[in-house]
Amino acid sequence: MVDRNLKQDPQVPIYRRYLPGTQPTRIYDPYKSTSLRNPAQPLIYMPHTRSEITGPVYGHSEITETDSDLTRQHSGEPLGERIIVSGRVLDEGGRPVPNTLIEIWQANSAGRYRHGCDQHPAPLDPNFSGAGRTLTAHDGTYRFVTIKPGAYPWFNHHNAWRPAHIHFSVFGRAFLSRLITQMYFPGDPLFDYDPIFQSVPDERARQRMISSFDLTTTEPQWAVGYRFDIVLRGPEATPFEP
Amino acid sequence: MEHVPTPSSTVGPFLHLGLTEKHSLTEVAPPAVEGRHIVLRCRILDADGAPVNDAMIEIWQADAQGRYRHPDDPRVNECDPRFLGFGRAATDEEGCCEFRTIMPGVVPAPNGTSQAPHISLAIYSRGILLQLYTRIYFAGDPANEQDPVLVLVPKERRSTLMAVADSSHAGRWLFDIRMRGENETVFFDV
Numbered sequence: 216m217v218d219r220n221l222k223q224d225p226q227v228p229i230y231r232r233y234l235p236g237t238q239p240t241r242i243y244d245p246y247k248s249t250s251l252r253n254p255a256q257p258l259i260y261m262p263h264t265r266s267e268i269t270g271p272v273y274g275h276s277e278i279t280e281t282d283s284d285l286t287r288q289h290s291g292e293p294l295g296e297r298i299i300v301s302g303r304v305l306d307e308g309g310r311p312v313p314n315t316l317i318e319i320w321q322a323n324s325a326g327r328y329r330h331g332c333d334q335h336p337a338p339l340d341p342n343f344s345g346a347g348r349t350l351t352a353h354d355g356t357y358r359f360v361t362i363k364p365g366a367y368p369w370f371n372h373h374n375a376w377r378p379a380h381i382h383f384s385v386f387g388r389a390f391l392s393r394l395i396t397q398m399y400f401p402g403d404p405l406f407d408y409d410p411i412f413q414s415v416p417d418e419r420a421r422q423r424m425i426s427s428f429d430l431t432t433t434e435p436q437w438a439v440g441y442r443f444d445i446v447l448r449g450p451e452a453t454p455f456e457p
Numbered sequence: 458m459e460h461v462p463t464p465s466s467t468v469g470p471f472l473h474l475g476l477t478e479k480h481s482l483t484e485v486a487p488p489a490v491e492g493r494h495i496v497l498r499c500r501i502l503d504a505d506g507a508p509v510n511d512a513m514i515e516i517w518q519a520d521a522q523g524r525y526r527h528p529d530d531p532r533v534n535e536c537d538p539r540f541l542g543f544g545r546a547a548t549d550e551e552g553c554c555e556f557r558t559i560m561p562g563v564v565p566a567p568n569g570t571s572q573a574p575h576i577s578l579a580i581y582s583r584g585i586l587l588q589l590y591t592r593i594y595f596a597g598d599p600a601n602e603q604d605p606v607l608v609l610v611p612k613e614r615r616s617t618l619m620a621v622a623d624s625s626h627a628g629r630w631l632f633d634i635r636m637r638g639e640n641e642t643v644f645f646d647v
Contacts (some may be wrong), residue, residue, distance in 0.1 A: 250504070259646065266517070
């Protein structure tokens with residue numbers, strides 16, 4: 216529903232709405248819990264006000280060096296394939312998003328989360344917590360060192376397995392640019408069977424969740440590099456009519 | 458080159474590991490911050506009326522003078538540096554979380570109009586692939602009648618956006634979120 220009773224505030228930057236098909240379908244029947252946890256009534260279209268285009272500058276004082284290296288958070292090294300995940304955070308205009316908080320969390324190499332509710336009978340790794348955080352640099356770049364997570368089963372349907380993924384949480388400039396997503400690895404055979412991955416209708420949009428192997432960030436005799444660029448909602452350079 | 462926003466995805470059931478175990482933020486306004494200090498208790502219920510005990514709520518609000526701590530707010534330099542305006546917390550077994558904050562002020566809107574005191578809220582959980590946005594207003598505030606966002610909401614549904622004063626705890630406000638079904642909360646396309 217488009218209701219234009221509330222006009223766009225000329226004093227606030229204009230943020231574009233999502234293009235059709237580029238974000239997940241909120242109620243996607245193959246992913247069962249979506250139908251219990253999303254409204255039956257349509258969302259009400261709200262023009263952006265100062266409340267939506269502002270957002271927190273959060274988390275800056277709490278970052279330590281080992282926060283972005285998940286292989287160095289314990290006395291020993293975690294088991295599994297050491298990897299480097301790096302990339303840039305940009306907005307829709309292609310501008311870097313500097314100095315913004317990125318948080319990640321993930322399963323260990325056996326596909327097990329260090330979380331009391333994870334019932335998967337795979338081993339925990341005493342040397343791996345699976346959580347990290349960092350700030351983007353002035354040019355929007357970031358870098359994590361971690362362990363490649365394993366695939367793991369869930370209860371959505373018979374023989375359901377999640378493709379290996381790392382959860383990414385990014386703040387960006389505004390409350391409406393906030394993004395929480397999952398990063399996948401190239402060529403995973405589980406993509407076709409995963410309703411969470413498939414909930415994004417547009418094929419090209421789905422590809423944007425898949426990292427790519429990156430020889431330039433791969434370190435000899437040390438770790439394979441994967442590149443994952445993230446695009447956040449950002450202000451338009453020119454006015455836009457929805 | 459075209460830059461299209463990366464698709465969102467669900468936080469899943471283990472969000473606490475990365476987001477709230479060590480980095481929840483329930484004190485939105487420390488005691489020294491100017492304003493009317495309140496406790497905001499939010500509760501989430503699913504389509505069956507069951508508490509949602511594995512969600513995360515994030516809130517974002519203006520200070521007592523209606524200023525946001527953000528460079529795009531023209532009055533940002535007047536803000537108290539102790540007040541960030543942001544909070545986040547996981548819901549507990551009852552589907553609840555609490556924030557200690559202040560009553561937000563009136564926020565300027567176009568053409569000399571204003572928005573009633575409100576708090577922006579986003580919900581993340583398994584089963585939610587793209588965060589759900591809503592707003593908390595405060596029941597009984599006369600400014601609600603003129604609020605430019607509330608007027609977009611059918612009258613009979615506006616009560617779903619109202620926090621109500623807790624008659625058993627002075628200074629505490631209760632906000633129930635019903636994700637689906639009877640008295641379903643209004644969510645916004647932002």
